[in-house]
Amino acid sequence: MPPSQLRKTRASAAGAAPSPALGAPGRRPTPAPAVEQVDTGYLETLIGYNARRAALAVIDRFMVRMAAFELKPVDFSVLSLITHNPGITSRQLCNALGILPPNLVGMINALERRKLIVRQPHPRDGRAVGLHLTGTGQKLMRDAERTALEVETDASQSLSATERQTLIRLLKKIYL
Amino acid sequence: MPPSQLRKTRASAAGAAPSPALGAPGRRPTPAPAVEQVDTGYLETLIGYNARRAALAVIDRFMVRMAAFELKPVDFSVLSLITHNPGITSRQLCNALGILPPNLVGMINALERRKLIVRQPHPRDGRAVGLHLTGTGQKLMRDAERTALEVETDASQSLSATERQTLIRLLKKIYL
DNA sequence: TATTGTTATACTCTATAACTATA
DNA sequence: TATAGTTATAGAGTATAACAATA
Numbered sequence: 001m002p003p004s005q006l007r008k009t010r011a012s013a014a015g016a017a018p019s020p021a022l023g024a025p026g027r028r029p030t031p032a033p034a035v036e037q038v039d040t041g042y043l044e045t046l047i048g049y050n051a052r053r054a055a056l057a058v059i060d061r062f063m064v065r066m067a068a069f070e071l072k073p074v075d076f077s078v079l080s081l082i083t084h085n086p087g088i089t090s091r092q093l094c095n096a097l098g099i100l101p102p103n104l105v106g107m108i109n110a111l112e113r114r115k116l117i118v119r120q121p122h123p124r125d126g127r128a129v130g131l132h133l134t135g136t137g138q139k140l141m142r143d144a145e146r147t148a149l150e151v152e153t154d155a156s157q158s159l160s161a162t163e164r165q166t167l168i169r170l171l172k173k174i175y176l
Numbered sequence: 177m178p179p180s181q182l183r184k185t186r187a188s189a190a191g192a193a194p195s196p197a198l199g200a201p202g203r204r205p206t207p208a209p210a211v212e213q214v215d216t217g218y219l220e221t222l223i224g225y226n227a228r229r230a231a232l233a234v235i236d237r238f239m240v241r242m243a244a245f246e247l248k249p250v251d252f253s254v255l256s257l258i259t260h261n262p263g264i265t266s267r268q269l270c271n272a273l274g275i276l277p278p279n280l281v282g283m284i285n286a287l288e289r290r291k292l293i294v295r296q297p298h299p300r301d302g303r304a305v306g307l308h309l310t311g312t313g314q315k316l317m318r319d320a321e322r323t324a325l326e327v328e329t330d331a332s333q334s335l336s337a338t339e340r341q342t343l344i345r346l347l348k349k350i351y352l
Numbered sequence: 353t354a355t356t357g358t359t360a361t362a363c364t365c366t367a368t369a370a371c372t373a374t375a
Numbered sequence: 376t377a378t379a380g381t382t383a384t385a386g387a388g389t390a391t392a393a394c395a396a397t398a
């Protein structure tokens with residue numbers, strides 16, 4: 001998904017220029033204009049638009065680099081939470097990542113088939129299953145988290161260290 | 177999609193705690209721990225993770241408010257670009273929004289059936305079609321853009337005006 | 353030959369209902 | 376009765392190939 005061509009130009013002076021209102025029957029003052037340079041100025045004033053574009057840009061880089069580990073972003077998130085929360089349950093993963101339980105089952109099964117994680121009985125709840133990394137999984141995640149750090153550095157290379165911290169702080173204020 | 181429960185706690189001191197490495201045959205020192213509070217500290221250090229969570233949070237608000245206009249985020253983006261770029265072509269929309277042409281066709285058809293837009297022949301390219309708002313579409317978009325502004329205010333209520341500007345500026349540095 | 357718009361189609365992601373076993 | 380995990384399935388979003396009309 002190439003989100004190219006997102007420069008700002010004034011083709012229609014965003015917000016002004018009432019334009020002739022086509023569709024009104026029997027009226028067509030101008031012979032239909034053509035757009036030379038697309039003006040995305042208005043959308044660029046919206047936080048949601050900018051946050052989504054930024055997220056997609058970083059995630060695209062992330063996917064390219066993580067392909068070497070055969071991990072999609074969601075797989076990495078799941079394995080990372082298991083790494084830092086040994087014994088975490090599927091339900092806890094779903095709550096933390098906003099995934100619905102039926103959609104997590106397949107991912108967990110695939111990671112288990114790859115011998116990256118194992119299911120252990122939960123110590124206090126017979127319904128639940130605790131998830132743990134295998135040795136293989138631990139090794140993979142050490143490499144994967146190092147690569148994730150490289151992606152971060154790449155993606156934020158136009159930001160100073162302070163700006164990067166500020167960006168993360170402000171993003172958290174939006175979603176927390 | 178409720179991305180609830182994303183508080184930080186130290187269940188495993190992120191990055192430390194080598195943990196017993198399950199899966200190694202015939203070795204099981206600890207009786208499988210349980211996780212009380214999920215530690216998302218590591219993921220929260222990643223720009224991609226934070227940007228995606230923030231984008232989803234804002235877009236969720238957006239979808240709730242825009243339901244009154246029967247507009248999804250992508251519909252709003254398309255209509256907004258047509259608003260500020262009368263005569264824009266499908267190809268230009270695809271390039272600006274990162275949508276693939278086959279996936280835009282249905283949206284354009286639906287918006288045309290709702291009498292919000294009309295197709296006009298392109299003044300200089302017989303293959304292309306220029307897109308324009310109807311009077312109905314213009315009225316809808318005046319209300320929709322006002323609502324979008326309210327969503328912005330809502331979503332960024334925990335940010336100062338300066339912080340909001342800073343956030344957008346830093347996000348652009350990520351994806352531009 | 354290349355591009356615009358389009359159809360058909362496949363694949364992925366996300367969502368809902370319902371079942372089982374445990375609590 | 377409520378919850379954890381699971382199955383089946385439906386729907387939305389995203390992807391590629393190929394075609395007709397025009398450049």
